[in-house]
Amino acid sequence: MSLHPNAGKMPAPESLIDPSELVTAFFTLQPDPAKPAQKVSFGTSGHRGSSLSKAFNEAHLLAVAQAVADHRKEQGITGPLYLGLDSHALSYPAFATVLRVLIANAVNVRFEDRQLTPTPAVSHAILAHGGNADGLILTPSHNPPEDGGIKYNPPDGGPADTQVTKVIQSRANSYLEAGLDGVRMLSFERAISSPHAERFDFMADYVQRLGEVVDMAAIKDAGLRLGVHPMGGAAIDYWRAIAQHWGLDVTLVEERVDSRFGFIPCDHDGKIRMDCSSPHAMASLIAVKDDFDLALGNDTDGDRHGIVTPDAGLLNCNRYLAVVVDYLLKHRPTLPETLGVGTTVVTSAQVGRVARAAGRHFMETPVGVKWFVDGLYNGKLIFGGEESAGGTFVTRDGKPWSTDKDGIIMCLLAAEILAVTGMTPSRYYKDIIEAQFGPTWYQRIDAPITDELKAGFARLGSEVAKGALLAGEPVVDAFTQAPGNNAAIGGLKVVTEHGWFAARPSGTEPIYKIYAESFKSQGHLDAIIKDAQALLAQWLAEA
Template sequence: MVTPSHNPPADGGFKYNPPHGGPADTDATGWIANRANELLENGLRGVKRIPLNDALKADGTGKFDFLSSYVDDLPSVLDLDAIRTAGVRIGADPMGGASVDYWGEIGERHQLDLTVVNPTVDPQWAFMTLDWDEKIRMDCSSPSAMASLIKRMSDSASAGTGAFDVATGNDADADRHGIVTPDGGLMNPNHYLAVAIDYLYRNRTGWNPESVVGKTLVSSSIIDRVAAGLGRKLVEVPVGFKWFVPGLLSGEGAFGGEESAGASFNKRDGSVWTTDKDGILLALLASEITAVTGKSPSQLYKGLTDQFGAPVYARIDAAATREQKAKLGKLSAADVTATTLAGEDITAKLTEAPGNGASIGGLKVVTENAWFAARPSGTEDVYKIYAESFKGADHLKQVQEEAKALVDGVIS
């Protein structure tokens, strides 16, 4: 697939998945990048070419109907009967990407009340509203990029017409999801993950009863509390969906989700559906949740916060030289001498993910009601601070300030 994913159109490139179907590891992508640069530097000498017609007639060339294979198998992973019976009205925005034709076929083949709100395909994505930095970016978790769909949902709710019960967006390669509800607008990805996990582990009776919940270490800790409430083991891994592949394949980890609006889960019988993020799947799940529970995902999230507390989550950037970023990526827990964070005792200092022992390429510090994680940027002279507090926005700000001071003190 050639796609800019959730990035500006000019950042388009090839998306490669290895034979296991999950995201490629850095070993593979690094080799591909090095080889591609080598070929470019040599004027593409050594790159073999063949006319398209000859390629199509070659013995090794075949055709496969990916669309039908995907759309027709959806009932194995989702309760589409419930969606259809409840008459859930769905508005789907493919954001000009790979899912454009899929959404129309999903609605038609499964007889759902589904409207493709924007079927436009434009390589410049000129129809997009600008993101926060005035760039075109197909980020379905961004209120700016999703402004058109949010406004359409809001206007219909205000007018009492209620055009859709659930509206969804996907980025250009459809591996991310955005969920818009009449009562809550665009949901924070962490909030929706918590709702999805709570719903699935309560309703997927065909899953392994010992199946764990998978999350990345910078995802919200409300997921930890939801997993505990379900009596399920939580497996926290470094950033990157590749870490969920073994569990999804075996059924031992039936759900894996990232804070960046990427997730997937197993079929209703517990077998593997996919080993990569599936934005269409998570978008349709919001309609199943609405159909089965009679409540929107945002209403269900409110119920979770009543039970587990309401976290406040944010990410900020802090300046750092290349040398400081390199040092941050190689920290050990022993390098951190602090014992408190924002008025609470530190309960964990992590440089390896507790779920699999893999290096997190940075630092995570945890207290009873808050945490922060610091990771170096791979493209800019900054490091990223992810932070969350269950004690409100003022406490979160204190966590962020102390996190920056702590990290600066260690890497300076």
């Protein structure tokens, strides 16, 4: 996909959304459950869409909330449901809507009063409860301002697995098809004043216990100057509280919270996207990198991280994952050596090299942190993460901290790494990771996808790559199921001796993604991508 001329530039005022239009559409437009694009569809991480396209409207949220209430009853979950939300315009009416249904079903709902709640704080609260509790987070993550989203986290604290989301999705669509018959609901006034609606301080416990998972004292003692860009999202008040409670020198480089997100530079395609792994969306933080020892960013619900260093700018998130794994394995000596490392099949091979060199079990899965929840929850993994700037890790004594992605602790760990080693994460990668394993070149590109192409991906088999050449090298392996757990990856990965590519439709946006890595050179990577595009065009046409 070619770079949009507005990439990295502030959006024009006339291009910004009108939040009132979105909210009006949320309550007035009715989805047609006979149309696939207007049904409830749980992708990689929940159901997402815009109210303007009838993909995220009041009816969807009423149906999903009732389906979740039904699921809780069937599973015997009688504890509280922790409810979080981010700063997207549609998160606010979604909050009111799900609360009306959950309270009508006598669910005890815990939420922060007049405050946004990041995804990791919800996961942490579920785990801290000690069982028999679950959660909902109203967020489309880094998606554009016009989108809304909802995701469900069961009692293990992480994103629900596909078996659970299929049940919720199917039940919700049944309610839509029945005209919401069977959905219990109260007025918002009755719901918010019910004893089942419990105000809860997510932030206090999360912030005060951060020392269990990150060496906060080392960060303070090093006197690091940290710049933080919360990208107008739910982490903003958490960073203020972290600075105050732990005595850190933190400067918020952007303090605005506005659901139009007019202060976020345009992404590669000219859209506003609160993606802290994008050098275009993070352009304003990169511009002030020399003012700080380290600059850090989170997306709108705080589950992603962006690491900006004075010496390298925005650190490629694949490289940072390799640094995190290497650092944790070397600086958490009391943790059992049986703890392994989990990443996805589209993450850089460097992460696996680090884990295997340390003698650790290495697990490759399909895209989505949900695949690491069991390992983190049951003491099998020290870390789980993916190339799209998402990851989390266990406490310093090996307990699960957040089994969903936690962009806040991933940022704080970057500060710990600098404080303890004296190296920025980018320097650590160069001097430690590359020195041992050599350099790699990695790139992800996105392209629009049609329903026909998406159907073609579903029919692709690994046999199509038999006898193929990629950048002049024969294909040595191709698979559609992840080697770590044999689950379908939703696409295809093709491997040669000196590189690989993978392709899959996005689970959250109408695009497909090509991931590629070379172990030789940038020119070799370019050749892999060129051949990958040509091969995919041929294979999808024949599928």
